[in-house]
Amino acid sequence: MRQKAYNYLGTSYQTNIFLIGQDRCGTFSQRTQALDEEISNRLRNLNRIRVSNPSRLLLIGDYGWINQWIPESPPLWWNDWKDLAEGHGRVDCHNMAFLDSHVKFLNIRKGIYVADEYSMVPFDELFGMAREIQEQ
Numbered sequence: 001m002r003q004k005a006y007n008y009l010g011t012s013y014q015t016n017i018f019l020i021g022q023d024r025c026g027t028f029s030q031r032t033q034a035l036d037e038e039i040s041n042r043l044r045n046l047n048r049i050r051v052s053n054p055s056r057l058l059l060i061g062d063y064g065w066i067n068q069w070i071p072e073s074p075p076l077w078w079n080d081w082k083d084l085a086e087g088h089g090r091v092d093c094h095n096m097a098f099l100d101s102h103v104k105f106l107n108i109r110k111g112i113y114v115a116d117e118y119s120m121v122p123f124d125e126l127f128g129m130a131r132e133i134q135e136q
Helices: 005-007 030-043 065-069 078-085 124-135
Strands: 012-016 057-060 093-098 104-107
Touching: 030 124, 057 065
Parallel strands: none
Antiparallel strands: 012 057, 057 093, 093 104
């Protein structure tokens, strides 16, 4: 019998891993290693003032939203949990909380780090790097 996400992970939500830092949780994927490092170098100086548009920065969301960026070789637990990404009956749509504290039911698109309606990247000066990665 499969455990619930809360029992397995201690929460049923997932934080934007770019806000945690590569030095604390490891590199997200080989494709984003340079971006991970650039963000980690800036994180100690992160505050709401440095984020030019907190209404776009994803903070936390329903379990499964981060699955849009699962690396090429997913961890072993992935196969047991991948169907939880469809928990609201709409594939790839999740309740997301933004840095400005608003919540929205949002389509998180596969491999898109910076979009018109959201950003995973906390620093505007790194948007170009993120867009290059998502176009690969």
